[in-house]
Structure formats: structure tokens, C-alpha cells
Amino acid sequence: MTKNEEKEVTIKRREELITILKKRFDENNSRHSDLKWEKIEKRLTKSGKKLWSLSQMEETGGEPDVIGYNEKEDVYIFCDCSQESPKGRRSVCYDLEGLDSRKNNQPEKNAVGMAAEMGIELLSVEQYQTLQDMSDFDTKTSSWVKTPIAIRKLGGALFCDYRFGQVFLYHNGAESYYTGRGFRGVLRV
Template identity: 50%
Template structure:
């Protein structure tokens, strides 16, 4: 039977099984969160499930990492060990993409995030993610960038090296095979 979002029960069940398995394999990421609560929230928000499927399709491996204190919503981050392979080789945003005269990447991190329906992680969210495991030990991920930094042509990215988390800057027009972006979705 098809749901009003056009997806069949089998397809919705597939992503739900993937999420449940990942949730069970990594309890350190979501202390105090119960899978039954996660499932119940997802079942009544099929649009969010579709966004999580998009995160999964681009190799993000989404998992619950936090509970929003204000809304009580469950916060999913991309938890792939390295920056999602389906979201690399991107400059920071569409303005940076338009500014490149040659050797343009296929898109931008901000543009892809918007298309997927997610937000880039902030510095604080990236630090939270890194407190729940070790991520981006060989790659780096674009991060949401303060307006004043972006107005000066820069953008932030983070990685983990030498057992520490680093946040640094680069020109927003740059792109690398080992830099992607991680997203956030509140359910």
C-alpha cells in the first residue's frame, strides 16, 4: 500500500530497519533515548523519514545523537565514519560555485543540504558529534559558517586528527575529494 508521500510500506520499512539496526549498534551516541520513541516519531512524520532516506542514499549513515531541549525533538546527524562519500567534491555554497570561473565542482554543500532537507552542522554540533565517536579521521566536513566569515570569502570545516577535533577555515570556493558535509535533522 502506498502512503500519502508516495512511498510504499516496504520502502519505508527498509529505512526504518536500517535506522533501528544502527541505533542498536551504537548506544553511546544516544544515551537515554529509547528506540520505541524514535520509531513512534518517525511513523507519524513520513516526510522526515524520506529525508533520512536521502541522507542514507548519500552514505551519511544517519543516527540519533541528541534530544532538542526546547522541542523534545530527536536530533539525527550523519554518523558515517568519514564525511559522506555521496556529498564530497563540493564548494561551500552557491555563491562560491557561481564565483568559480573554471574547474567548477558539481555543486555546493549548502545547495545539496537544502535539496536533501537538512542543515549543515554548526561548530558546536560538530563537537557534540565528535564527543560521541571518532569521525573524519581521513576526511573533513564543511560546517555552517558565521555570516561575517562568509562575507569575507571564507567558510569553516572540521576534522579529527591526532585524537583531537579541529575547526579551521578555507576559501568558500575550494573543494576537495576528501571534503564533504554532514547534516542535521530534527524529528
């Protein structure tokens, strides 16, 4: 598939994914109590590329769900809502520069690159906090978050988790990776 080709899911996968997303939407009403599924589903059926991205989120263990609606931009906000950092996105450096700087034991991928391939974005610190306001996520794992350019230029990267009843924001070298650290994504539909 070339870069310019539209990434889409099969009709069968679209139906499966819509069913999964609707069930998750219904089971987690507190994340979006003021939103109606019918409007979201209508939007989803019009965007093959967004469904493909949601499928990638689902396949890597993210359990995406709607967490809000931005009226100004007229977009629904989907986010990875798995209890722990998505299993299929762990053991990754922060970005390609961090990955390339590792001389030994390089992981296969990096968080920023994987997110771009999937058509999603890493959560910002603020988005991560908003997600944590909905439930307790990452109580055993941690997730890379968007890192400001000034920190990244110095070789660092940021990650968050939830411990002792609160969200913690930490730093590490962008080249680091751990089995319990992955990343969460956000997608605007």
C-alpha cells in the same frame, strides 16, 4: 515534483529505512543510552518528509543515527554518523555563491544547496564537536560546517576534521572543493 509537494518515501523504502535505523540505533547505544527506540519509531512513522530526508542521508552515505533529544523543542536529533564525511556529498564547494565564483573546474553541487535539497542542515561547529565527543569521525576526510555570516561575507567558509587526537577548525575560500571534503547534516524529527 513541485516545491510544494510533500516528499515521501514508498512504503517499502519506509520499512527498509526503519529497519536500518533501528539496527544502527541498537548497535550504537552509547550515542543515545537514555532514549527508547519505540518512541522514535512512532515519531518517524508520522512524518513522511523527515523519513524522506533520512533516506537521502542514508543514500548519500551518511549513516544517520539519533544523537540526542531536545526536550524543550520535543525533537529527536539525527546526525550523519559515518566514520568519514559522507561519500555521496564530497567534492562540493561551500555554497552557491562559492560555486558560481569558480571560473574553472566547477563541481556539480555545493554543500549548503545539497543540504537544503535534502531537508537537513549543515552541522554547526558546536554540533560537530558534540559528534566528535561520541567517537573519532573524519580522520581521513573533512566536513564543511555552518559558517558565520561575517566570515562568509569576506569569501571564507569553515570546515572541521579530526587529527592527532583532537578536532581542528579551519578556513578556506567558499569556492574551494576537495575529493576528501564533504559535509555532515543534522535533522530534527
